[in-house]
Amino acid sequence: MTTKSSSKSENTGYISRRSRRGIYVFVLCCLALVYTPRVLLLMSSNEDALLTTEEINYFHQIHKTTSEKKSQKKNKSSKFKVPPEKFDPSVYSASEWMYLGLSEKQTKVVMKFAARGIKNEDQLKQIFVIPDQLFYLIKDSVIFSITPHFNERKVTQSARKEISMIELNTASADELEKLVGIGPYLSDKIVSLRSQLGGFNQIEQLLEVYKFPPELLESIKNFVTVDPLMVHKINVNSGTTEELNAHPYLNWNQANSIVKIRKQKGKYTSLDQLKESVLIDEKTYKKILPYVTL
Numbered sequence: 330m331t332t333k334s335s336s337k338s339e340n341t342g343y344i345s346r347r348s349r350r351g352i353y354v355f356v357l358c359c360l361a362l363v364y365t366p367r368v369l370l371l372m373s374s375n376e377d378a379l380l381t382t383e384e385i386n387y388f389h390q391i392h393k394t395t396s397e398k399k400s401q402k403k404n405k406s407s408k409f410k411v412p413p414e415k416f417d418p419s420v421y422s423a424s425e426w427m428y429l430g431l432s433e434k435q436t437k438v439v440m441k442f443a444a445r446g447i448k449n450e451d452q453l454k455q456i457f458v459i460p461d462q463l464f465y466l467i468k469d470s471v472i473f474s475i476t477p478h479f480n481e482r483k484v485t486q487s488a489r490k491e492i493s494m495i496e497l498n499t500a501s502a503d504e505l506e507k508l509v510g511i512g513p514y515l516s517d518k519i520v521s522l523r524s525q526l527g528g529f530n531q532i533e534q535l536l537e538v539y540k541f542p543p544e545l546l547e548s549i550k551n552f553v554t555v556d557p558l559m560v561h562k563i564n565v566n567s568g569t570t571e572e573l574n575a576h577p578y579l580n581w582n583q584a585n586s587i588v589k590i591r592k593q594k595g596k597y598t599s600l601d602q603l604k605e606s607v608l609i610d611e612k613t614y615k616k617i618l619p620y621v622t623l
Contacts (some may be wrong), residue, residue, distance in 0.1 A: 409463040412470040413513050418447045419473075425512040427540055430463055449473055492551060497535075498528045498559040508552060510545045525577050527561030530619040537577075562622040564605065566596045578616045583608045597623055 338422040344352075357535050409430035416425070426436045435458040442456050448613065453471060454464055495504055497519070505516040518538045523529055532555055535541050563572055565587055573584035591597060600621060609617075 350354050362578070409460070409466050411466050415472050417471050417472055418453055419433045419443050422510040422512055422545075423540070424510055424515050424540060424542060424545055427542070428512075429467065431458070447473065471521075494554050497532065497553055497555050498523065499556075508549045510548060515541060525575075527563075527576070527620055528557075528559050529555050530560055531555055558620065560619055562620055564623065565600070565621050566591060566623055576617070576620060578613065578620070583613065599623075 405551065409441075412429060418439075423436045423440055426439055427433065432441065438458045439456055442452075447453050447456075448472075450471065453459070453468070469516070480594060493559050495508065502513070502516040502520050502523070505511050505519055506513065511519075512577060515538065518541075519535065522534075522538055526534070529535075532546070532550055532553060535546055563576065568588075570581070570584045570588045571589055574581045576584075579587075586608045587603060590602070590606055594602070600618065600623065603617075603621070604611070604614050
C-alpha cells in the first residue's frame with residue numbers, strides 16, 4: 330500500500346480525481362461567462378423582432394402611403410408637355426396653356442399676366458403658378474415679341490376675329506386656328522373627332538373634344554356654323570357590325586345588337602326600331618340618330 334502511494338507521488342503527471350473535477354468546473358464556468366451574454370442577446374433580439382398584427386399592419390400602411398406619395402409626385406412631375414412649336418406667351422390661348430399641363434385655375438392666373446404682356450424669360454419665370462418643371466420644358470420654345478404689350482395683343486386678337494364664318498364640317502385645321510383660343514392642338518383634335526363622327530351635327534359637339542373649355546365655345550360660337558346635311562350617315566339595313574362599332578357613339582355590343590335585330594326582322598322600317606335593343610337607351614338613341622339612316 331505504501332509502495333503504491335509512493336509511486337503515484339513520484340509520477341509528477343498524475344492528477345487526482347478531485348483536481349480533475351475542479352478543472353471541469355473551471356472550464357464550465359469560463360464557457361458560461363463567454364456564451365451566456367451572447368445567448369441572452371440573441372434571445373432579446375428575437376423577442377424584439379416579434380411584432381403584433383397591429384404593428385405589422387401599421388408599418389404596411391406607412392409603406393403604402395409613402396409609395397403612393399412617391400407615385401403622385403412622379404405623376405405630377407411628368408404631366409407637363411413640351412410645346413408642339415415655338416410660341417409667344419403673351420398671345421398663347423387658355424386651351425394651349427392647359428394642353429401644356431396647367432390646371433384651369435393656373436391658366437386663369439397666367440392669362441392675367443399675359444394680358445399685361447410678357448417681355449422676357451424673367452417675367453415668365455416670375456409667374457408663380459408656372460411650376461419649375463414646366464418652365465424648364467418650355468423656356469427653349471418661348472419667343473418674345475419686341476413690344477408685347479396688351480394693346481398690341483388686343484389688336485392681334487381683333488384682327489383674328491375679323492374672319493368670315495367658318496363651317497365646322499369643311500374647315501381645315503389652319504382655318505380653325507384663325508379662331509381666337511384655338512391653336513394647333515385643338516384644331517387637330519377637332520378635325521380628328523369630325524372624321525370619327527362623320528361630321529358635326531351641332532356646334533355643342535365641340536365640347537366632346539378633349540380639353541375643350543366651355544368658355545371657349547361661348548367665345549367662338551358666333552363665328553362658326555354647322556351644316557348637318559354634310560354629316561355622313563350609316564345605313565342600318567346594310568351597315569356591318571364593324572362599321573357601326575367604328576362610330577364613337579356606339580360600342581361593339583350595341584353595334585352587334587343592331588345587326589342581330591336586323592337579321593331577325595329582315596330589315597328596319599323605322600329608326601325607332603333601334604330602341605328595341607335593350608342596349609340602346611334613349612340617350613344613345615338621340616346621339617346616334619343624326620348619324621344613321623334606312
